[in-house]
Amino acid sequence: MVHRKIVAVFAVAAILVSACSSGATTAPAATAAPSAGASAAASMAPSAAAASPSPAAPVTLTLWHNYGTEANADVTNALVKAYMAANPNVTINVVSQPADNYFALLKTAAIAGSGPDIMTMWTGLFALQNQSYLEPLNAYIPMDTLKQFTGIDWCSKGLSLDQGAICVTLDMQHYNGFYNKALFAKAGITTFPTNWTEFFAACAKLKAAGILPLDYGTGGQALNAGFYPYYDLSYMMMYLPVSDWQKLYSGAIPWTDPAIVAQLTKWASLKTQGYTNPDVLTNTDSVAQFEAGKAAMTLEGSWDFQEFSDKMGSNVGVFVPPFTDTQAKGVVEFPGDGFGVTSYSQHKAEAAAFLAWLATPTAQNIIAQGGLIPVVAGIPATNPLANQMLDFAANQGYTRYPMIDNVIQPEVQDVATKVLNAVLAGTMSPQDATKAMSDALNQLPPDRRGDTYTAPAPGG
Numbered sequence: 524m525v526h527r528k529i530v531a532v533f534a535v536a537a538i539l540v541s542a543c544s545s546g547a548t549t550a551p552a553a554t555a556a557p558s559a560g561a562s563a564a565a566s567m568a569p570s571a572a573a574a575s576p577s578p579a580a581p582v583t584l585t586l587w588h589n590y591g592t593e594a595n596a597d598v599t600n601a602l603v604k605a606y607m608a609a610n611p612n613v614t615i616n617v618v619s620q621p622a623d624n625y626f627a628l629l630k631t632a633a634i635a636g637s638g639p640d641i642m643t644m645w646t647g648l649f650a651l652q653n654q655s656y657l658e659p660l661n662a663y664i665p666m667d668t669l670k671q672f673t674g675i676d677w678c679s680k681g682l683s684l685d686q687g688a689i690c691v692t693l694d695m696q697h698y699n700g701f702y703n704k705a706l707f708a709k710a711g712i713t714t715f716p717t718n719w720t721e722f723f724a725a726c727a728k729l730k731a732a733g734i735l736p737l738d739y740g741t742g743g744q745a746l747n748a749g750f751y752p753y754y755d756l757s758y759m760m761m762y763l764p765v766s767d768w769q770k771l772y773s774g775a776i777p778w779t780d781p782a783i784v785a786q787l788t789k790w791a792s793l794k795t796q797g798y799t800n801p802d803v804l805t806n807t808d809s810v811a812q813f814e815a816g817k818a819a820m821t822l823e824g825s826w827d828f829q830e831f832s833d834k835m836g837s838n839v840g841v842f843v844p845p846f847t848d849t850q851a852k853g854v855v856e857f858p859g860d861g862f863g864v865t866s867y868s869q870h871k872a873e874a875a876a877f878l879a880w881l882a883t884p885t886a887q888n889i890i891a892q893g894g895l896i897p898v899v900a901g902i903p904a905t906n907p908l909a910n911q912m913l914d915f916a917a918n919q920g921y922t923r924y925p926m927i928d929n930v931i932q933p934e935v936q937d938v939a940t941k942v943l944n945a946v947l948a949g950t951m952s953p954q955d956a957t958k959a960m961s962d963a964l965n966q967l968p969p970d971r972r973g974d975t976y977t978a979p980a981p982g983g
Contacts, residue, residue, distance in 0.1 A: 582873050583614040586862075587639040589625035593826040595693070595860065598893035599643075602886055606877055609885075613873060615641070629653065633867065640868040641877060644690040644861050646677035647929030648976060654680060657689035658864040663875030664688070671882045673898040674858025677929070682976060690863035691878045695896040697825040697912045698754040698855035698926060700842045703835070706734050706819040715842050717850040719789050726798040729819045736798040738818030739947070740809025742827075749804040752943035753928040753936075754822040754855075758844040759786040761851035765924050772931055774972050778960040787953035790846065791946050804948050828908040829894025841908050843915060854915040856923045858898055932971060938963040 586603065590596035596619065603615045618639065620628055626649070632638025633656035644650055644657065659680070660669065669675055669684060672692045680686040702715070707725075710732040716722040726736040739750045760768065762782060770776040776783075793799050800806055800818070813821040814834040822844060831839045843854050862881070864874040880886055887902040894906040896913065904910055915921040928936055942959045945951035970977050 579612065581612045581614070582870050583616065584640040584868075584870055584874055584877070585616050585618060585638075586641040587618050587620050587625075587629070588643040589620050589622040590643065590826070591619070591622055594829045594894045595643075595826050597829075598694075598890055598895055601889050601893060602881065605885060605889060606880055609880075610876075613877075615877065626653065629656070633865065636867040638865055638867070640870055640874040641862055641864055643693075644678070644863040645929065646674065646690065646692065646857075646859055646861055647682070647925065648931070648933060649929060650678055650690055650861075650863070651680070651682070651976070652933050654689050656866045658866045658868065658871050658875070659687040659689060660691070660864065660875055660878065661687050663864075663872055664691075664879045668879050668882050671899050672858075672861075673900070677858055678861050678863075690861040691881060692858040692861045692898045693881070693895075694825070694858070694860055694890055695898055696855075696857055696859040696926070697841075698757050698822075699824060699912055700820055700822050700844050701813065701827065701831055701908075702820045702840050702842055703813070703816060703818070704838050704840050706732075706816065710734060710819070715840075715845075717845045719846065719848055722845045723792075723796075723798075726793065726796070730797060735800060735818040736820060737793060738800050738806070738809045738812050738821045739803040740800070740806035740812070742809055742821075742823050749944040750806075750809070750947075752940060752947070753926060754824065755790060755844065755846065755947075756939070756943060757855050757924065757927040758846040758851070758853070759783075759790060760927055761853040761924060762786060762847045765853070765922055768924070768927070768930060769974070769976075771927075772972065772976065773974055774961075774964055778935075778957045778964065779954075780957075784953045784957055786846070787943075787946055787956065791949065791953060794947055794949060799947070804944055825896060825909060825912065828906045828912075832894065832906060832908055839908065841911050843921070852919075852921045853924050854912070854921040855926055856913070856916055857925045857929065859926050859929060930976070932964065932967060934967060935960055935963045 586599070588596060588599055590599065600617060603617055607613055607615060625643075629638060629642060630653070644653065650657065666684075669688050669691070672678070673695060674692045675684050675688055676682055678690040678692055679688045706729065710725075710728040712725050712728055716725045729736040741750060760771070760783075763770075763776070767776060771778070794801070794803060800809075806812075809818075809821055810823070810827070810830070812818055814831065845851075862878055864871055864878065868874055882899055884902065887897040887899045890897050891902055891905045894909065896904045896909050904913060916923045931939075939960050942951055942956035946953055946956045964972055
């Protein structure tokens with residue numbers, strides 16, 4: 524996408540109808556992230572963020588994240604180091620927490636009031652689910668500064684900045700695939716497939732050449748015991764227009780819909796046809812295996828841009844998974860990650876000052892140099908893979924979609940994570956899996972599955 528002083532709005536606003544209360548909301552019109560397809564406006568630095576002054580007395584803050592070994596962890600450490608150098612009275616201790624039960628740890632810490640001052644917070648319904656212990660930021664950070672963060676609505680109560688920000692966005696993210704160009708060339712594949720039929724044909728060619736087509740595993744994030752299924756599910760659900768995704772939340776399109784079952788059936792056949800590694804539920808080395816050339820493709824996201832570039836150079840390419848019968852021309856491009864301040868912190872103003880500082884050119888350039896995609900207009904992404912992914916929506920006419928796990932109920936996600944892993948592993952049928960997801964949805968109260976997104980009750 525092209526850099527502009529005013530960042531272009533994309534059409535996720537069509538997902539939902541108008542909000543009717545502070546607890547129910549439309550999805551915000553998320554905004555495009557800066558890219559390297561720079562116009563003259565790209566060289567214009569964003570205005571400095573107004574933040575609370577560094578405290579006169581020394582203060583120590585604790586920051587929790589769930590980034591594992593991915594680029595976001597390195598960027599977080601670099602941001603903290605730079606902030607402490609500029610604010611010598613502030614010490615920020617960074618704690619890496621296990622990703623697979625990170626949100627449970629946050630809830631437990633909130634009950635005891637013994638957790639961090641600052642923590643990584645996923646946006647969308649994740650932020651709403653955890654808003655009971657997220658400190659409203661508008662009292663600490665000027666509105667002009669908050670508005671600099673692309674996608675700040677997704678970090679706000681009611682998914683609207685007007686109702687108050689409860690976190691700030693860190694980077695624009697993609698769910699996407701990565702492929703090994705040399706292995707594709709060895710198999711004689713010259714153009715990337717655009718639909719299920721072409722994708723299966725490409726996998727067949729790779730397998731015939733003695734190459735494992737797809738490697739599944741816990742990946743760099745290690746978000747759960749198996750692989751994280753929402754990279755795949757986001758693209759499988761692109762058989763629907765983005766405006767219809769809210770119908771998955773409301774149940775107007777049930778998870779048991781035959782079209783969804785058909786999508787999962789095709790997906791599951793990747794393993795039965797020998798196009799994936801057999802140990803999809805237990806493989807912990809999918810990233811290393813892909814980097815070593817032991818598989819032609821893997822599904823991850825933008826947090827791997829820098830590592831794959833460093834390890835594989837120009838031999839790695841990115842793709843949008845072609846998991847639909849006809850080319851969907853959709854791409855997951857979403858401000859899915861950010862930082863919040865805990866409501867029980869003893870140093871809220873000082874913690875919020877760090878969040879405000881993230882909007883400065885200094886911080887945004889650290890984010891870009893770490894291989895992530897900045898969220899303040901005027902700072903371009905520097906990683907080539909990032910800019911290749913940004914180009915799909917910016918210049919190739921692809922529709923921007925959110926991450927599906929950020930816009931479906933957490934209770935449904937909890938069930939879906941287990942059953943979708945089982946579907947690909949071949950231990951559960953798509954019919955049984957989608958019934959379990961539908962049952963989880965139908966057990967929610969009506970206000971949690973209506974025409975507007977609604978926050979769970981506190982502690983829910």
